[in-house]
Amino acid sequence: MTIKERQEDIIEEFEIYDDWMDKYSYLIELSKDLPIINNEARKDENLINGCQSKVWLDAKFTDGKISFFGDSDAIITKGIIALLIRVLSNSTPQEIIDADLHFIDEIGLKENLSPTRSNGLLSMIKQMKLYAIAYKSKE
Amino acid sequence: MNFDIKKIRSDFPILSHKVYDKPLVYFDNAATTQKPQCVIDIISEFYTKYNANIHRGVHFLSAKCTEANENARKIVQNFINANHSNEIIFTRGTTDSINLIASSFGEKFINKDDEIIISELEHHSNIVPWQLLCERKQAKIKVLPFNEKGELIVDELKNLISKKTKLITLNHVSNSLGTINPVKEIIEIAHSHNIPVMIDGAQAVQHQKVDLKELDCDFYVFSGHKIFAPTGTGVLYGKEKWLNQMPPYQGGGDMIDVVTFNKTTYNELPFKFEAGTPNYIGNIALGKALEYVSSVGINNIAKHEKELLEYGTKKLSQIDNLTIYGNAKNKTSVISFLLNGIHPYDTGMVLDKLGIAVRTGHHCTQPVMDHFNIPGTVRASFAFYNTIEEIDILYEGLLKVVKMFN
Numbered sequence: 001m002t003i004k005e006r007q008e009d010i011i012e013e014f015e016i017y018d019d020w021m022d023k024y025s026y027l028i029e030l031s032k033d034l035p036i037i038n039n040e041a042r043k044d045e046n047l048i049n050g051c052q053s054k055v056w057l058d059a060k061f062t063d064g065k066i067s068f069f070g071d072s073d074a075i076i077t078k079g080i081i082a083l084l085i086r087v088l089s090n091s092t093p094q095e096i097i098d099a100d101l102h103f104i105d106e107i108g109l110k111e112n113l114s115p116t117r118s119n120g121l122l123s124m125i126k127q128m129k130l131y132a133i134a135y136k137s138k139e
Numbered sequence: 140m141n142f143d144i145k146k147i148r149s150d151f152p153i154l155s156h157k158v159y160d161k162p163l164v165y166f167d168n169a170a171t172t173q174k175p176q177c178v179i180d181i182i183s184e185f186y187t188k189y190n191a192n193i194h195r196g197v198h199f200l201s202a203k204c205t206e207a208n209e210n211a212r213k214i215v216q217n218f219i220n221a222n223h224s225n226e227i228i229f230t231r232g233t234t235d236s237i238n239l240i241a242s243s244f245g246e247k248f249i250n251k252d253d254e255i256i257i258s259e260l261e262h263h264s265n266i267v268p269w270q271l272l273c274e275r276k277q278a279k280i281k282v283l284p285f286n287e288k289g290e291l292i293v294d295e296l297k298n299l300i301s302k303k304t305k306l307i308t309l310n311h312v313s314n315s316l317g318t319i320n321p322v323k324e325i326i327e328i329a330h331s332h333n334i335p336v337m338i339d340g341a342q343a344v345q346h347q348k349v350d351l352k353e354l355d356c357d358f359y360v361f362s363g364h365k366i367f368a369p370t371g372t373g374v375l376y377g378k379e380k381w382l383n384q385m386p387p388y389q390g391g392g393d394m395i396d397v398v399t400f401n402k403t404t405y406n407e408l409p410f411k412f413e414a415g416t417p418n419y420i421g422n423i424a425l426g427k428a429l430e431y432v433s434s435v436g437i438n439n440i441a442k443h444e445k446e447l448l449e450y451g452t453k454k455l456s457q458i459d460n461l462t463i464y465g466n467a468k469n470k471t472s473v474i475s476f477l478l479n480g481i482h483p484y485d486t487g488m489v490l491d492k493l494g495i496a497v498r499t500g501h502h503c504t505q506p507v508m509d510h511f512n513i514p515g516t517v518r519a520s521f522a523f524y525n526t527i528e529e530i531d532i533l534y535e536g537l538l539k540v541v542k543m544f545n
Binding site for chain 2: 020021024025028052053054073074075076077
């Protein structure tokens with residue numbers, strides 16, 4: 001599946017929720033499926049310190065594809081991380097560099113990525129792209 | 140005057156608006172307050188009919204704005220019962236006022252190895268400017284601690300004061316816990332050692348009567364936007380004896396007397412500290428906001444907010460696993476709390492979608508959060524236009540949050 005197709009899947013999944021409470025409940029569900037960062041990787045170098053919530057991110061590069069692992073101390077943030085990882089993991093560095101993450105806007109979570117919201121998510125996307133750039137240079 | 144909550148709410152147009160199709164419940168008043176129609180109107184009126192740069196203008200409009208700006212200064216003076224209107228400096232807000240004092244008072248009176256006492260309850264804006272000053276001057280900061288209820292341990296002050304103490308600076312009311320500090324007692328202790336005191340009144344003036352003749356502090360600062368006036372307005376009160384000795388903070392127009400390339404002499408108070416074109420229409424609107432508060436009556440406001448605080452504390456305490464941080468005997472209408480096991484950000488996100496505006500996080504008081512060993516809190520802060528019914532909506536919202544996350 002391409003990054004574009006994964007995003008379309010998510011948009012479709014969210015279409016059935018017109019109530020915000022249901023959307024958040026779904027994000028809470030998704031937070032349980034997050035590929036959790038392992039304990040050794042849960043260190044300060046992998047911590048993205050938002051003003052509101054903490055976000056951890058780690059990446060592995062195998063067979064030309066990147067896999068991401070993450071966590072957060074806030075559950076809704078964790079649900080959004082799960083979505084980001086689902087979209088970007090198992091992709092090549094070039095695919096991640098080129099990715100336009102329009103699904104966030106379309107499922108109504110754009111406000112969570114405003115630079116002033118400081119929940120670490122915007123920095124997380126930046127970090128994911130930086131991992132891709134770093135791994136690409138190793139190819 | 141009778142306290143008519145319906146009439147008061149109708150004075151604030153934003154309060155009848157909806158967010159996410161739900162009636163707005165605005166409980167983020169410690170961050171900023173909403174504006175009454177009369178404040179909005181006077182801004183519009185001055186830009187529509189009278190706008191012209193103030194001071195030294197020879198024409199009608201300039202005179203009109205100058206007069207209104209200086210009248211606003213007198214309104215501020217009366218509101219806080221200061222001795223002279225020339226002790227009232229208009230600033231951009233509390234942070235600006237504190238930076239002015241730290242820079243100018245600090246330049247003149249703080250030297251190597253001197254000490255400044257601040258409280259553990261301070262907002263970052265009453266910590267960082269002093270740290271910057273202490274770095275420049277190689278001076279030291281000492282911290283007056285608070286107890287588990289969020290009350291300052293005033294007895295500790297005698298151990299902190301030394302011959303090197305040059306200033307004590309603290310807030311009148313804590314922004315994150317709502318504690319009303321015993322500032323009069325602290326000022327008296329400080330003055331018995333000839334130490335001047337600066338009070339950050341950003342969270343006090345909108346809730347209770349502040350009488351500077353009675354308090355006798357050396358500096359008192361507050362923000363306009365937290366007392367129903369526009370953003371970018373603020374006040375620095377300073378005793379004339381200090382302000383006269385302090386060097387100007389910024390250079391520019393209006394603050395000068397005579398300028399030559401060899402030497403410049405400075406204008407008198409308060410203009411010495413007001414370089415550049417001031418936010419005169421903001422200042423005029425600040426005056427209007429203070430008149431509005433006076434017309435409602437600060438004691439009526441305090442009484443209504445006390446009811447909200449008592450009701451809110453009782454109601455929220457009914458929720459299992461809810462912890463309130465800050466249980467001082469004397470408190471303003473602020474409830475800082477956590478639902479155990481639920482991140483404040485998650486709580487705030489859900490409340491937001493129910494139309495309830497609260498603030499989450501450390502509220503720019505990281506040392507206070509460190510004291511309790513928590514990442515932050517959810518803070519509901521009430522103004523006099525809030526109601527018991529709105530607290531019930533918050534209560535129901537919190538029950539929903541608990542259900543969702545547990």
